[in-house]
Amino acid sequence: MSGLPDPRLPAGPIADAWRRTSEGLPLISPLRRRQMTVLVVGTGLAGASAAATLAEQGYRVRVLSFHDSPRRAHSVAAQGGINAARARAVDGDSVSRLFADTVRGGDFRAREAGCQRLAEISSAIIDQCVAQGVPFAREYGGTLATRSFGGALVSRTFYARGQTGQQLLYGAYQALMRQVAAGRVELLCRRDLLELITVDGVARGAVCRHLLTGALEVHTAQAVVLASGGYSNVYFLSTNALKSNASAIWRAYRQGALFANPCFTQIHPTCIPSGDVYQSKLTLMSESLRNDGRVWLPALAGDERPPAAIPEAERDYFLERQYPAYGNMVPRDVASRRARELCNAGHGVGPGGRSVYLDLRDAIAREGRETIEARYGNLLAMYERITGDDPITTPMRIYPAPHYTMGGLWVDYQLMSSIPGLFVIGEANFSEHGANRLGASALMQGLADGYFIAPSTVTAWLAGHPTPAITDDHPACREALDRARRRIAALLQVGGRRPVDAFHRDLGALMMERCGISREASGLRAGLQQLAELQQRFDSELGVPGSAEGPNPELDKALRVADFFGLAQLMLRDALAREESCGAHFREEHQSAEGEARRDDANFAHIAAWEFRGDGAEPLRHGEDLTFTALQPSIRSYR
Amino acid sequence: MTSRPTDSGLAPGSASRGSLSLNLRVWRQERPADPGGFQSYRLEQVSADLSLLEALDQLNEELIAAGERPVHFDHDCREGICGSCGFLVNGQAHGARAATTVCQLYLRQFTDGATLTLEPWRTRAFPAIQDLVVDRSALDRLIGAGGYCSVNTGQAPDGNANLVGQELAASAFATATCIGCGACVASCRNASASLFVAAKLAHLGQLPQGQPERQKRARSMRQQMAVEGFGSCSSNLECEAVCPKEISADWISWMQREGR
Numbered sequence: 093m094s095g096l097p098d099p100r101l102p103a104g105p106i107a108d109a110w111r112r113t114s115e116g117l118p119l120i121s122p123l124r125r126r127q128m129t130v131l132v133v134g135t136g137l138a139g140a141s142a143a144a145t146l147a148e149q150g151y152r153v154r155v156l157s158f159h160d161s162p163r164r165a166h167s168v169a170a171q172g173g174i175n176a177a178r179a180r181a182v183d184g185d186s187v188s189r190l191f192a193d194t195v196r197g198g199d200f201r202a203r204e205a206g207c208q209r210l211a212e213i214s215s216a217i218i219d220q221c222v223a224q225g226v227p228f229a230r231e232y233g234g235t236l237a238t239r240s241f242g243g244a245l246v247s248r249t250f251y252a253r254g255q256t257g258q259q260l261l262y263g264a265y266q267a268l269m270r271q272v273a274a275g276r277v278e279l280l281c282r283r284d285l286l287e288l289i290t291v292d293g294v295a296r297g298a299v300c301r302h303l304l305t306g307a308l309e310v311h312t313a314q315a316v317v318l319a320s321g322g323y324s325n326v327y328f329l330s331t332n333a334l335k336s337n338a339s340a341i342w343r344a345y346r347q348g349a350l351f352a353n354p355c356f357t358q359i360h361p362t363c364i365p366s367g368d369v370y371q372s373k374l375t376l377m378s379e380s381l382r383n384d385g386r387v388w389l390p391a392l393a394g395d396e397r398p399p400a401a402i403p404e405a406e407r408d409y410f411l412e413r414q415y416p417a418y419g420n421m422v423p424r425d426v427a428s429r430r431a432r433e434l435c436n437a438g439h440g441v442g443p444g445g446r447s448v449y450l451d452l453r454d455a456i457a458r459e460g461r462e463t464i465e466a467r468y469g470n471l472l473a474m475y476e477r478i479t480g481d482d483p484i485t486t487p488m489r490i491y492p493a494p495h496y497t498m499g500g501l502w503v504d505y506q507l508m509s510s511i512p513g514l515f516v517i518g519e520a521n522f523s524e525h526g527a528n529r530l531g532a533s534a535l536m537q538g539l540a541d542g543y544f545i546a547p548s549t550v551t552a553w554l555a556g557h558p559t560p561a562i563t564d565d566h567p568a569c570r571e572a573l574d575r576a577r578r579r580i581a582a583l584l585q586v587g588g589r590r591p592v593d594a595f596h597r598d599l600g601a602l603m604m605e606r607c608g609i610s611r612e613a614s615g616l617r618a619g620l621q622q623l624a625e626l627q628q629r630f631d632s633e634l635g636v637p638g639s640a641e642g643p644n645p646e647l648d649k650a651l652r653v654a655d656f657f658g659l660a661q662l663m664l665r666d667a668l669a670r671e672e673s674c675g676a677h678f679r680e681e682h683q684s685a686e687g688e689a690r691r692d693d694a695n696f697a698h699i700a701a702w703e704f705r706g707d708g709a710e711p712l713r714h715g716e717d718l719t720f721t722a723l724q725p726s727i728r729s730y731r
Numbered sequence: 732m733t734s735r736p737t738d739s740g741l742a743p744g745s746a747s748r749g750s751l752s753l754n755l756r757v758w759r760q761e762r763p764a765d766p767g768g769f770q771s772y773r774l775e776q777v778s779a780d781l782s783l784l785e786a787l788d789q790l791n792e793e794l795i796a797a798g799e800r801p802v803h804f805d806h807d808c809r810e811g812i813c814g815s816c817g818f819l820v821n822g823q824a825h826g827a828r829a830a831t832t833v834c835q836l837y838l839r840q841f842t843d844g845a846t847l848t849l850e851p852w853r854t855r856a857f858p859a860i861q862d863l864v865v866d867r868s869a870l871d872r873l874i875g876a877g878g879y880c881s882v883n884t885g886q887a888p889d890g891n892a893n894l895v896g897q898e899l900a901a902s903a904f905a906t907a908t909c910i911g912c913g914a915c916v917a918s919c920r921n922a923s924a925s926l927f928v929a930a931k932l933a934h935l936g937q938l939p940q941g942q943p944e945r946q947k948r949a950r951s952m953r954q955q956m957a958v959e960g961f962g963s964c965s966s967n968l969e970c971e972a973v974c975p976k977e978i979s980a981d982w983i984s985w986m987q988r989e990g991r
Contacts, residue, residue: 159807178890223880
């Protein structure tokens with residue numbers, strides 16, 4: 093590839109640009125659609141909504157999922173809600189305000205045309221979900237209820253108790269199952285994508301592995317849509333479900349798809365910390381707890397007394413001390429960094445000194461135990477269940493955890509990657525969240541991509557590229573099959589005794605330390621060195637029991653973790669190359685005297701898009717410049 | 732809720748902390764056609780702060796290091812929302828604790844030295860796959876048989892075109908929280924999917940959006956239940972007792988009037 097493909101940004105003012113663009117996209121007759129197959133990988137919000145909609149439009153759709161059912165996809169775990177700008181006179185919200193919040197939230201590292209489109213589509217998403225029977229919360233009068241979320245000044249977050257993702261996913265899942273039952277979607281569960289098939293540089297299908305038989309299958313299509321989610325599990329411990337992985341996007345990257353902003357990963361400050369080496373998961377606790385909880389640590393480093401034995405004068409309410417104006421309500425990244433700093437300085441509490449207290453004591457004294465329990469009842473019960481501690485009588489322990497990845501495969505305005513015919517939607521693409529995603533915007537983006545954008549842009553692609561079907565024994569398919577077979581054989585042949593999870597834990601600890609809440613050049617370089625050493629051990633000591641036939645969850649994991657190793661290296665490189673602090677990417681060298689992030693718009697107001705150039709060769713970093721016409725970059729401050 | 736504290740292995744009181752040892756009797760079955768059988772393992776001094784699935788992770792690492800095939804179980808989110816996990820713990824679906832998926836069972840709830848018998852859902856409609864893993868795709872086909880509102884993308888009217896009162900919205904939500912884990916089926920002596928189907932019919936049947944297809948949906952989903960080999964409701968309410976989302980079996984009675 094030479095340089096960066098045209099991002100196909102709309103001409104003219106960004107307002108209404110998507111309507112203008114979509115009205116100009118070519119269409120395909122219903123008769124011809126029936127002869128075209130689209131392969132969709134993943135069944136979360138983006139994948140299920142895209143697959144259902146494409147099938148409704150008459151395409152033959154084939155869907156791959158690694159779960160036993162599409163309803164398991166990790167979108168199901170999203171709690172808070174979904175943003176939408178549905179302007180009402182008294183509220184003052186508008187499309188332009190949601191647009192501005194998204195651009196500012198992303199710290200001016202997203203395309204403004206994409207953010208504008210999200211805001212414009214957002215209202216139609218709510219209509220669609222309501223029509224599917226999604227049981228959104230309602231006002232007394234029966235209209236849709238909203239709440240404010242993530243520091244937004246307007247109330248624009250639609251929700252279904254604390255299970256909004258679940259309910260939206262079930263809406264999309266049910267729409268998908270309707271098409272499956274009608275014979276328009278072929279649903280293939282328990283399949284992992286192992287290789288992308290390209291013919292003359294155009295995406296034409298995928299090789300996947302049947303997770304129960306071990307059989308390798310070839311699925312060809314006229315277009316491929318990746319909706320395979322994010323890569324927070326590169327950190328091993330994250331809020332993501334355990335099987336969430338980067339293999340589909342990583343394999344596409346190795347076939348030539350550019351990978352954008354891999355170092356933009358979001359850390360959520362209020363999660364239940366890890367305790368034991370075998371802990372497999374960090375569970376998210378709603379940020380709303382920071383409304384009433386006070387965050388503190390022992391003022392004395394190494395203080396091992398139980399929290400009740402530490403007198404008031406020896407407690408450091410460090411967020412209130414450092415940010416008198418915002419106190420415990422500072423943004424996610426700021427809260428996470430300050431917690432990490434103090435834990436590194438020996439003030440941390442709990443196992444390994446890796447957590448901070450979130451204390452409801454004063455709120456209970458002020459408002460009464462009943463009020464606090466009514467406000468946070470389900471959260472407190474969840475905390476008690478997981479930790480065994482009663483948060484009413486003893487402070488909760490929390491610590492930041494990887495939660496969402498803004499980076500992903502580079503796509504143009506039509507959500508097509510740099511491989512023609514390969515579309516990437518949802519968290520899998522690098523999309524509109526810039527360097528930091530706003531709360532309740534992930535669901536909005538996944539469904540905007542799946543219900544509304546990809547169906548029309550995939551149609552436009554197919555209209556202009558009526559490629560003939562290829563057979564499963566096409567040389568490109570055989571070549572992709574061979575690549576998959578060789579990788580499986582290599583993992584099984586290592587013959588060591590160290591389980592893949594042990595390597596994944598080491599990889600996660602390395603990435604959390606070097607490329608997590610805070611990054612700096614020497615640490616990133618050291619991380620690259622450590623990663624190479626760990627990779628060598630992985631290649632020589634890995635133990636994968638069993639064979640390539642039949643169910644083999646250890647082989648499934650080994651294939652995914654091998655891909656995480658590659659991605660980890662790209663993340664470290666990207667973090668090293670981005671010599672600025674922006675959004676969730678904090679470089680210690682680039683901060684103000686007060687410790688705030690210092691963005692460098694002169695040199696880094698661009699998207700970094702990495703090109704794979706072969707094993708052992710340095711990947712090439714392309715820059716797509718960002719221009720802002722509707723909103724000029726500004727600097728945030730919380731002091 | 733039926734709780735059986737004597738054979739549940741549950742520890743009295745709350746947090747035990749520290750570590751404990753457990754005897755695990757795990758159903759091992761390599762292939763669907765194999766007879767399968769219980770295999771015993773001992774976990775020595777594992778952290779009481781681990782979940783039961785994390786203890787199985789630990790057991791599996793020990794098995795791999797010893798060159799043995801690890802125990803296969805379905806799981807994913809490990810926070811009780813995806814519905815992937817599910818097996819019997821001492822005869823009870825998802826274990827003895829109420830309103831809990833098996834991934835949210837923590838070891839501190841068990842007594843030191845307890846024996847936990849782990850076995851898969853056993854019902855004709857969920858064919859065995861391996862160890863604790865079964866095939867629950869019949870539940871997806873039940874949804875495909877009408878568990879939706881037929882509205883294509885782009886056809887939706889304004890979201891506020893139909894008003895829905897708060898109580899009705901909350902009631903519909905309560906039935907919509909079913910995670911499709913299959914515990915209700917596995918706990919029913921007739922292997923009925925009545926609670927699963929009733930929950931979906933009640934979710935959509937209570938909302939204005941679900942009215943046009945309400946009767947057709949009920950008939951079609953009930954018919955599919957029979958096709959998939961699920962039995963009829965046994966009326967012993969075990970489904971409600973094991974449901975991790977506490978969906979009320981009253982909806983099964985409600986369902987009897989639907990689509991007739």
